[in-house]
Amino acid sequence: MKNSRTTLRIGIAAVIILGTIGWLAYTGYGSSKSYYVTIPELSHMGQKAFHEQLRVEGFVKPGSIVEDGTHVTFVLSQFESHSPKAATSRLLKVSYSGSEPPPDTFKDNAQALAEGTYGRDGVFHATELQAKCASKYAPTQPLHPGGATATTPAPAPKPAA
Amino acid sequence: MKKVSISLYAAVTVALLIWGYYQAIFVAPNDAQQGEIFRIIYCHVPSASVAFTFFFINLVGCIGFLASRHDYPDRAQKFDAWALAGAEVGVVFCSVVLTTGPLWGRRAWGIWWTWDARLTTTLVLWLIYVSYLLLRRFAAGPQMQTLAAVLGIFGALDVPIVYMSNRWWRTQHPAPVFFSSAPGAGMAASMLRPFLWNMLAWFAWGVLILILRFHVERHRQQIAAREAEAALAEP
Numbered sequence: 001m002k003n004s005r006t007t008l009r010i011g012i013a014a015v016i017i018l019g020t021i022g023w024l025a026y027t028g029y030g031s032s033k034s035y036y037v038t039i040p041e042l043s044h045m046g047q048k049a050f051h052e053q054l055r056v057e058g059f060v061k062p063g064s065i066v067e068d069g070t071h072v073t074f075v076l077s078q079f080e081s082h083s084p085k086a087a088t089s090r091l092l093k094v095s096y097s098g099s100e101p102p103p104d105t106f107k108d109n110a111q112a113l114a115e116g117t118y119g120r121d122g123v124f125h126a127t128e129l130q131a132k133c134a135s136k137y138a139p140t141q142p143l144h145p146g147g148a149t150a151t152t153p154a155p156a157p158k159p160a161a
Numbered sequence: 162m163k164k165v166s167i168s169l170y171a172a173v174t175v176a177l178l179i180w181g182y183y184q185a186i187f188v189a190p191n192d193a194q195q196g197e198i199f200r201i202i203y204c205h206v207p208s209a210s211v212a213f214t215f216f217f218i219n220l221v222g223c224i225g226f227l228a229s230r231h232d233y234p235d236r237a238q239k240f241d242a243w244a245l246a247g248a249e250v251g252v253v254f255c256s257v258v259l260t261t262g263p264l265w266g267r268r269a270w271g272i273w274w275t276w277d278a279r280l281t282t283t284l285v286l287w288l289i290y291v292s293y294l295l296l297r298r299f300a301a302g303p304q305m306q307t308l309a310a311v312l313g314i315f316g317a318l319d320v321p322i323v324y325m326s327n328r329w330w331r332t333q334h335p336a337p338v339f340f341s342s343a344p345g346a347g348m349a350a351s352m353l354r355p356f357l358w359n360m361l362a363w364f365a366w367g368v369l370i371l372i373l374r375f376h377v378e379r380h381r382q383q384i385a386a387r388e389a390e391a392a393l394a395e396p
Contacts, residue, residue, distance in 0.1 A: 010311075017315065036331055057331075103271030105195055113333070130270050135335040137199060137348040139190035 039078045039090045042118065055115045056124060057132070058092060062108035072096045072129070080109050096126040105131040167372070174365040181362035184355035192352070201265040203355060205258060206338075207363035209283075212254035214364075215371060216290065216320050219247035223313035226306060238382050241306050244313055245297065246374040248290050250367060255287045270333060278326040279334035286323050289316040 036055045037045070058076030065074045073096070078089040094114045096102070106112060111134060116126035185203035192199035222244025230237040262280070263273040274280060293316055297309050327334050336343045348356060 018318075100271070103268065104198075105269050106271070110194070128272075130272055130275070130333060132333060133195060133269050133335045135338040135341060135343060135346040136194075137202070137338065137352050138193050139349055139351060140193040 036113075039076060039092050042092065043090060049118045050120060053115070053117060054124075055113055056092060056094075056118075057111065057113050060106065060108055060110050060112050061091065065106075065108070067101070070098055070101050072102055076112065076114065076124075082109075092124055093122065094124045094126050096129050098127050098129060102129045103131050105133060167369075170365075171369055174362070174369050177358070177362035177365050181355070181359040184358045189352050189355040190349075195269050198265060198268040201261050203359040204363070205261040205265060206356075207360045208254045208257040208261065210360065211363055211367040212251045212258060213320055213324065215247040215251035215254065215367065216286075216317060217247075218371070219244045219251060219290075219293075219313050220317035222247055223310035223317075226310045227314075230307065237306075239379070241310070242375050242378040242382060244310065245378050246371050248293050248313065248316075250371045250374055252287065252290045252294060253370075254367060255283070255290065259283065259287055266333075272333075275333045277332040277334055278330040279323070279332045282319060282323045282326050286316070286319045289319060 035052070036057065039056065039058050042049055042054065042056055056076060058078060059080045061075040061077040062081050065072065074094055076092045076094055077086070078091075079085045083089075096114065096116075106129065111132040113130040113132055114124055114126035115128035115130070116124060118124050181203070185200050189200060189203070191197055222240045222242075225240030226237050226244060229240060262283075266275075267273050289312070293309060293312050296312060297305060300308060326332060327336050336346060338346055338348055341347070
């Protein structure tokens with residue numbers, strides 16, 4: 001009798017703990033979807049886009065970075081510039097002014113994350129800037145015609161589905 | 162004989178660590194995107210792998226202890242010693258991960274920390290095993306090992322969540338470099354060779370500490386058992 005009651009108690013505790021972890025994971029997943037958006041997701045948000053603090057993800061359009069100390073303007077692009085879909089890429093102009101200059105990895109074609117608000121002027125006003133690192137590691141190839149930042153001559157990356 | 166083989170193994174491990182360091186700092190080329198800072202990967206990722214593996218050893222120890230504690234008390238103590246060693250050395254390696262990560266992130270991402278799924282679940286993992294070790298230290302009596310074993314099993318549930326976190330969710334932490342389905346993911350051969358040397362070296366080092374910790378715990382158990390016997394024998 002005592003044994004089955006202990007089992008029951010452990011069972012209930014396990015359900016509660018697993019339920020909490022599952023609930024946290026589920027709500028975490030939901031919030032990461034609503035606040036961490038891609039450029040197409042931002043354009044589909046409608047009026048809501050202007051009211052919320054957002055984090056927008058994209059690739060830095062080559063040649064678009066204009067740096068002036070801690071004030072940086074650039075264009076975020078939906079796809080990398082050498083992607084076959086680059087021509088159809090949605091663009092977002094970002095104006096960043098924060099307390100610190102962007103990290104070293106923030107350069108042409110880098111995946112970046114801007115946090116701030118979307119203005120009615122169509123410009124995203126960012127107060128935080130994060131670079132995302134690709135999970136691709138390759139040495140610099142200075143002889144590549146693409147220039148100093150060229151990486152492996154990998155097959156043109158397919159955008160993730 | 163046992164001492165000789167452990168000393169020999171320790172010597173090989175130290176040689177491997179030196180070789181791995183040389184490979185990481187002097188042999189591997191700079192990364193095209195991150196430059197020098199990417200070399201932290203040679204410590205960060207192996208440490209995470211070692212931590213995961215040792216938390217798994219802890220899980221095996223916990224299950225083994227719970228399964229054998231009534232019928233084979235001797236074997237149960239051995240399982241418990243493995244569980245403790247796995248958790249303790251695992252926490253050390255997990256601390257290395259949580260230290261090298263922010264150092265790397267500061268340069269590569271521009272931030273020390275963010276509450277993304279990978280980072281948060283890793284911190285939770287560390288907290289669970291720290292509480293496991295605290296429980297072992299502060300709870301007294303024969304119930305302690307049983308309680309710790311149950312906590313250890315719950316802690317192990319977080320390991321696959323940490324591992325899958327950057328596959329399941331959009332994270333600041335990069336998607337997996339290895340065993341990845343993401344396009345373009347991977348590592349050039351000239352960087353991969355130093356990586357595999359470092360994997361080997363950090364694993365060898367971790368296993369060395371794990372074995373030593375296991376023996377220390379067995380020793381402690383034997384002394385405690387002898388003291389208990391002596392106390393019973395007293396008139």
